[in-house]
Amino acid sequence: MTGNQTVLVVDDDKSIVELLQDFLENDGFDVKTAYRATQALDVLKREMIQCIVLDIMMPEQNGFDLCRQIREESDVPILFLSARSDDVDKIRGFALGGDDYIVKTASPAEIVARVKAVLRRSSSQDFNRRILNYGRLTIDISMREVFIEGKSISLTPKEYDLLQLFAKHPKFVFSYEQLLDKFWEGVGDKHTVRVHISRLREKIEADPNHPVFIVNEWGIGYRFKGE
Structure with missing residues (x-):
């Protein structure tokens, strides 16, 4: 159903990463994981990633800064994952090029559904010409x-x-x-x-x-x- 689409999950909380990985893989996605921004960038250099689920609050480099860095080279869909529901964070995420914003209180099933929705919207796009x-x-x-x-x-x-x-x-x-x-x-x-x-x-x-x-x-x- 997902056509072996690959999702990169980036979060410094290992339990969240493993939970999302289980749910995404159960729905047919290939999943790559990273716990730091530097690890995420390494994965993006090696792998063809169709979607990124990106935590905002991470050590060393936060999700907003990582998104800005990714957007310099790629238009891959990015879903921000945050413990905060502030509209200020949402508008900042969207302004930086994020495609969706999910509060961590959302269930894993809802997060998977949001990933699918973003991929459906981008299914008619190639990433050289959106x-x-x-x-x-x-x-x-x-x-x-x-x-x-x-x-x-x-x-x-x-x-x-x-x-x-x-x-x-x-x-x-x-x-x-x-x-x-x-x-x-x-x-x-x-x-x-x-x-x-x-x-x-x-x-x-x-x-x-x-x-x-x-x-x-x-x-x-x-x-x-x-x-």
Whole structure:
């Protein structure tokens, strides 16, 4: 079912590594393990890895720094694993190029399900040219191009960056404050975000008044739903 896909589990807690390894292997994955960032980098040099489950709080080098280092050379999906549920950590992880964020209180079965979900989203991609497909909307990440029903559309750099952040993290709710911090360095207000989202919807939605891609979470912000 998984086509011998290989997952790298990186965590300094041996019991967590062994537990996740058991569950992933039981579901048909090949699993490589590492307990330090340096070990993880060595594995990535030797092995073809399709997905990484990465602990944030590790000695010597934390998961955020390791993710940044990996992203300099690879677009392999990364799922952060953390004991903390803070939105600050989540947005930082996503900003660094993480594909999902899982709190350690999640069951091993849920973590396996999240790994599968990330791999499904990336199944139509090769990692030299990442393509995100959501029905009539297609995003070519490597070329920074967006297509609606196969036709290329023009987005401003800010509109593209907003869309890519949403599309890479479907269902995650981004607050106004998080979006302001990431794209406007905290300068502006809710109206600033609303104006840019409205302009983006005009370009990607069949009916901007009834969006199916970027939807409101009233009083909070927005999330990417897809069709």
